[in-house]
Amino acid sequence: MSKKNSTAVERDDVVVKFVGDSGDGMQLTGTLFSDTAALAGLDLATFPDYPAEIRAPHNTVAGVSGFQVHVGKKKIETTGDLCDVLVAMNPASLRSNLKWAKPGATLIVDSDAFDDSAIKKAGYQTSPLEDASLNSFNLVKAPITMLTRASVKHLDLDQKTVDKSKNMFALGIMYHLFSWKFDTTFEFFDSKFKKKPDIIIVNKTVLEAGFNYADTVEALQSTYTVSKASIQPGRYRNITGNTATAWGFLAASERSGRPVYLGSYPITPATDILIELAKHKSLGAKVFQAEDEIAGICSAIGASYTGSLALTTTSGPGLSLKSEAIGLAVMTELPLVIVDVQRAGPSTGLPTKSEQSDLYQALFGRNGECPVVVIAASTAANCFYYAYAAAKIAMEHMTPVILLTDGYIGNGSQLFRIPKVADLPDINPPLAEANDPDYKPYRRDPVTLVRQWALPGTEGLRHRVGGLEKENIIGNVSTDPLNHQIMVDLREAKIQKIADFIPEQEINGEPTGDLLVISWGGTQGAVQEAAEELQKSGKKVSHAHFNYIMPLPRNTAQVLKGFGKIIVCELNNGQFVNYLRMTHPQHNYLQHNKVQGLPFMVTELTARFNQIFEEESI
Amino acid sequence: MINIHNLTIERSNVELTKDDFVSDQMVKWCPGCGAHAILSSVANVFPKIGYRKENFMLVSGIGCSSRFPYYMNTYGIHGIHGRAAAIASGVKVANPHLSVWINTGDGDSMAIGGNHFIHIIRRNIDVNILLFNNQIYGLTKGQYSPTTPMGSITKTSPQGTIEHPFNPGELVLGAQGTFFARAVDTNPKLMTEIMFEAARHDGTSVVEILQNCIIFADKTHEGVTGKDVRDEHQLILKNGEPMIFGKARNKGIHLLGSRLEVVTIGENGITEDDLLVHDKYQQDPGVHLMIAKMSLPHYPVALGVIRAAMYPTYDDLVEEQITYAKATSKIKCVDDLLNSGDTWEIK
Numbered sequence: 001m002s003k004k005n006s007t008a009v010e011r012d013d014v015v016v017k018f019v020g021d022s023g024d025g026m027q028l029t030g031t032l033f034s035d036t037a038a039l040a041g042l043d044l045a046t047f048p049d050y051p052a053e054i055r056a057p058h059n060t061v062a063g064v065s066g067f068q069v070h071v072g073k074k075k076i077e078t079t080g081d082l083c084d085v086l087v088a089m090n091p092a093s094l095r096s097n098l099k100w101a102k103p104g105a106t107l108i109v110d111s112d113a114f115d116d117s118a119i120k121k122a123g124y125q126t127s128p129l130e131d132a133s134l135n136s137f138n139l140v141k142a143p144i145t146m147l148t149r150a151s152v153k154h155l156d157l158d159q160k161t162v163d164k165s166k167n168m169f170a171l172g173i174m175y176h177l178f179s180w181k182f183d184t185t186f187e188f189f190d191s192k193f194k195k196k197p198d199i200i201i202v203n204k205t206v207l208e209a210g211f212n213y214a215d216t217v218e219a220l221q222s223t224y225t226v227s228k229a230s231i232q233p234g235r236y237r238n239i240t241g242n243t244a245t246a247w248g249f250l251a252a253s254e255r256s257g258r259p260v261y262l263g264s265y266p267i268t269p270a271t272d273i274l275i276e277l278a279k280h281k282s283l284g285a286k287v288f289q290a291e292d293e294i295a296g297i298c299s300a301i302g303a304s305y306t307g308s309l310a311l312t313t314t315s316g317p318g319l320s321l322k323s324e325a326i327g328l329a330v331m332t333e334l335p336l337v338i339v340d341v342q343r344a345g346p347s348t349g350l351p352t353k354s355e356q357s358d359l360y361q362a363l364f365g366r367n368g369e370c371p372v373v374v375i376a377a378s379t380a381a382n383c384f385y386y387a388y389a390a391a392k393i394a395m396e397h398m399t400p401v402i403l404l405t406d407g408y409i410g411n412g413s414q415l416f417r418i419p420k421v422a423d424l425p426d427i428n429p430p431l432a433e434a435n436d437p438d439y440k441p442y443r444r445d446p447v448t449l450v451r452q453w454a455l456p457g458t459e460g461l462r463h464r465v466g467g468l469e470k471e472n473i474i475g476n477v478s479t480d481p482l483n484h485q486i487m488v489d490l491r492e493a494k495i496q497k498i499a500d501f502i503p504e505q506e507i508n509g510e511p512t513g514d515l516l517v518i519s520w521g522g523t524q525g526a527v528q529e530a531a532e533e534l535q536k537s538g539k540k541v542s543h544a545h546f547n548y549i550m551p552l553p554r555n556t557a558q559v560l561k562g563f564g565k566i567i568v569c570e571l572n573n574g575q576f577v578n579y580l581r582m583t584h585p586q587h588n589y590l591q592h593n594k595v596q597g598l599p600f601m602v603t604e605l606t607a608r609f610n611q612i613f614e615e616e617s618i
Numbered sequence: 619m620i621n622i623h624n625l626t627i628e629r630s631n632v633e634l635t636k637d638d639f640v641s642d643q644m645v646k647w648c649p650g651c652g653a654h655a656i657l658s659s660v661a662n663v664f665p666k667i668g669y670r671k672e673n674f675m676l677v678s679g680i681g682c683s684s685r686f687p688y689y690m691n692t693y694g695i696h697g698i699h700g701r702a703a704a705i706a707s708g709v710k711v712a713n714p715h716l717s718v719w720i721n722t723g724d725g726d727s728m729a730i731g732g733n734h735f736i737h738i739i740r741r742n743i744d745v746n747i748l749l750f751n752n753q754i755y756g757l758t759k760g761q762y763s764p765t766t767p768m769g770s771i772t773k774t775s776p777q778g779t780i781e782h783p784f785n786p787g788e789l790v791l792g793a794q795g796t797f798f799a800r801a802v803d804t805n806p807k808l809m810t811e812i813m814f815e816a817a818r819h820d821g822t823s824v825v826e827i828l829q830n831c832i833i834f835a836d837k838t839h840e841g842v843t844g845k846d847v848r849d850e851h852q853l854i855l856k857n858g859e860p861m862i863f864g865k866a867r868n869k870g871i872h873l874l875g876s877r878l879e880v881v882t883i884g885e886n887g888i889t890e891d892d893l894l895v896h897d898k899y900q901q902d903p904g905v906h907l908m909i910a911k912m913s914l915p916h917y918p919v920a921l922g923v924i925r926a927a928m929y930p931t932y933d934d935l936v937e938e939q940i941t942y943a944k945a946t947s948k949i950k951c952v953d954d955l956l957n958s959g960d961t962w963e964i965k
Contacts (some may be wrong), residue, residue, distance in 0.1 A: 005920035035960060038962070039960075039962055041964065061896025101883060151817060184960070208933075231964050232962060232964075233963075233964055233965050234963075235957065235961055235962070235963050235964075236962055236963075236964055237959065237960060237961040237962075238960070239957075246770060247952070247955060247956065250952050250955065251952045254951060254952045257711070261708065261711070261712045263704075263708055280949070280955065281939055281940045281942075281943035281944075282940075282943040282944050282945075282946075282947030282949050282950065283949065283951070283952065283955065284944070286711055286712060286936060286940070288707065288708065288711055289735040290704065290707075290737075291704075291733055291734065292733060294701060294704065294734075295701070295707070295733070295734050295737070298697065298698075298701040298705045298708065298734075299704050299705065299707045299711070300708055300712075301695075301697075301705055301708065302677065302695065302704070302705040302706060302707065302708030302709035302712065303708035303709065303711065303712035303713075304708075305693075305695055305709060306675075306708075306709055306712045306713040306716070307712075307713070308712045308713075310708070310712075322699055325698060325701065327698075328698050332695070347905055379783045408876035416954045418957060418961060419956070420953060421951070421953050421956075436958030456673070456675050456693035456709075456713065456716055457628075457670075457672050457693075457713065457715060457716065458672060459672055460672075461672075462671070462672060462691055462693055462694070463693065463694075464676075464681055464687050464688055464692075464693075464694035464695070464696060465695055465696070466687070466688075466694075466695060466697065467680075467696060467697065467698050468696060476643060476688075477643075477688060599732065
């Protein structure tokens with residue numbers, strides 16, 4: 001495949017969004033595009049955007065499924081605010097996504113899909129391809145359906161099979177746009193459709209047809225050249241946050257010698273962790289798909305008592321159901337990791353949209369004085385490391401840990417530099433030794449206040465735990481008032497001590513300045529990029545992104561001290577900012593919040609930060 | 619007694635006694651409560667089962683029955699209301715080398731924990747459930763439960779209950795239970811025998827124990843257990859033997875078409891040969907269900923092991939799948955996993 005007449009434009013980064021009817025194969029198209037980008041040496045981040053319904057009515061806005069990919073030679077921190085290229089397979093997807101296209105963006109549409117009925121269903125009065133509404137864009141009207149059919153006519157296949165490969169025509173156009181090769185995509189077809197040779201031929205033929213079409217008709221005003229990213233050397237792969245979470249736990253299991261046990265109930269957007277761990281029985285993972293959320297966590301508590309690295313995975317509504325059992329794990333001081341892949345709430349909310357609004361629930365949502373460790377991953381790739389850290393803290397400190405991720409980083413993907421398991425930190429669970437004459441269920445390590453893990457089957461350690469308050473050290477049921485006070489205080493102190501074992505809070509920028517931007521969890525990329533933009537413009541802005549929330553890093557007070565103003569940005573109505581107001585009340589905190597089920601855009605953040613400088617005349 | 623042939627659970631190499639299992643905690647049930655007899659039976663049967671004492675594990679929920687683990691010197695979890703079956707599922711799946719016993723009541727397992735109760739049975743996880751059925755909420759002081767007979771006056775039903783009660787046996791068999799037995803707290807010998815059979819069974823064993831709550835539902839089972847009526851009102855099942863009961867041992871159960879009837883030997887030409895012979899191993903639960911459902915005043919109440927059918931257990935299948943995966947998968951460690959699929963080197 002040679003190319004002619006292309007004017008190549010050199011770019012640092014490009015954002016591409018594939019949109020179509022759910023069932024048009026947009027998720028696969030996006031995934032194949034990103035794999036090819038990765039092998040071309042680019043850094044990238046992806047985000048699938050799909051409806052809650054599996055197949056919403058055909059050609060409606062409700063049924064639009066999308067996949068956004070941000071590729072670049074620079075470090076890619078976000079999936080990109082607005083796209084440079086929008087590939088729209090039908091009128092509904094164009095209508096619902098045009099607002100995410102940059103001014104002057106290239107729109108590639110399947111013009112065959114713009115018939116009267118589809119135009120009306122999308123809510124247009126007239127065809128947007130014929131009126132002047134898209135004049136400010138570089139509109140490419142490609143008869144994708146027709147050309148797809150024509151390209152494989154000689155194969156004499158049924159139209160349904162042929163039409164299903166339309167997405168590969170669009171992908172072919174994109175490969176032309178980036179001057180990429182087909183190799184990895186062809187390899188994918190060969191392995192995926194091994195038993196369906198027809199499908200392999202169709203997909204390959206259509207992909208090439210799309211490429212050749214773009215080349216022949218010179219549909220695109222220019223093509224992109226994105227040179228290789230300067231990425232730290234090493235072995236890489238693409239990974240989603242949910243897969244990274246599952247793998248982090250498997251690594252922690254291997255390093256601690258404690259077998260993985262997951263008790264879980266399917267819930268969007270957390271189910272992929274359950275699905276992933278279910279694949280890895282060869283690594284000894286036991287995965288129990290429970291009858292409900294409560295059984296998921298309760299079975300994990302049972303497994304934890306017997307010495308497993310016990311996990312339960314869920315999203316907000318499921319975390320609500322697990323509250324009472326988390327209290328049992330706090331009372332029995334058993335290790336347990338509860339993953340909450342947050343979604344927009346309350347109640348069922350927006351199941352496929354992302355939010356950070358479960359923080360209060362994670363910190364406070366239980367009866368009694370009931371402290372648990374709360375940590376939050378911030379990128380798809382670092383879900384691996386925070387899952388590992390959550391497991392390490394849970395086992396070494398004998399406590400439940402809530403790991404917060406969200407739909408955005410859980411489903412999104414990123415390049416992941418593959419670590420060696422041997423290079424990960426040691427995990428040393430405090431196992432009690434057989435026949436230890438001094439063993440008592442609530443005897444504690446004097447420094448960490450951690451009790452020992454005495455596994456059933458071990459000689460000389462028979463003991464009972466339970467939800468009733470226990471006598472300090474001895475572990476018998478106790479209703480003594482002063483003992484209860486002691487035990488409440490000990491459980492709290494044990495969690496606070498963990499601050500001595502987690503990293504100090506880092507500041508991106510100078511330790512003092514005019515404005516400290518604070519964020520936590522899955523918003524790191526956008527907030528960091530926005531803060532860096534202000535830094536480049538000479539403003540004295542620094543950024544602190546929190547991953548450890550309960551307890552906070554031990555230098556948090558120091559970090560907050562050095563700035564004239566502090567603004568906390570989060571995808572909720574101010575949960576972390578209020579937590580800081582409670583724990584560090586001496587500061588006046590500004591806040592920037594959004595609850596639209598959407599991630600932050602860099603532009604909205606820079607606008608807000610600049611506004612502070614203007615209004616507050618810093 | 620027959621030996622237990624469970625190869626998964628390690629046997630004790632010393633002879634154990636009841637004292638090996640008695641805890642030093644004060645037993646705080648009301649004097650005269652039927653739970654005392656159950657505790658004594660469990661402490662008697664554990665040493666007979668023959669496993670190492672460290673391999674016994676008790677799990678309970680909430681309620682009077684659920685204080686049980688504190689009174690036994692074993693490993694144990696006193697859980698939260700209704701969740702004993704869920705906690706125990708995790709215990710057994712994570713460590714199949716443990717002999718797991720659930721202590722639960724009619725409120726704990728038939729009401730708040732009903733979902734977990736039916737699903738542990740459906741999965742056939744190899745645990746033993748001792749269901750203390752006193753037909754009342756005792757620990758919360760006398761509200762009706764899902765097994766309280768219709769019309770009963772309780773604190774929350776001052777005009778009598780208007781709910782149809784569960785028969786736990788029906789629920790167990792409806793959930794595809796492989797083992798169901800019924801005992802009474804007034805017959806410790808039978809109770810001990812049944813518990814031993816429960817331990818011997820591979821899969822979820824449910825033992826319903828008709829237990830008296832002396833404070834809030836005293837004599838609720840008197841029609842079955844009363845000294846003056848018990849011979850006429852109890853059918854004690856023996857596998858392979860005809861179903862005979864009555865003080866004079868002249869009454870029996872006969873299968874007439876598709877239903878059971880009570881007959882008298884020697885009347886209307888009925889002989890022992892006409893009686894139903896108990897087959898607890900029968901795969902089809904039809905007759906087991908009829909036996910489990912027998913109730914006063916038309917029938918005696920069946921005691922003993924009603925069903926003990928052989929099916930694979932969930933925990934065995936988990937181990938099988940893991941063994942197979944370990945033998946066949948290319949991924950032997952997490953480094954293999956991290957480097958599987960599409961990866962590339964950046965220099």
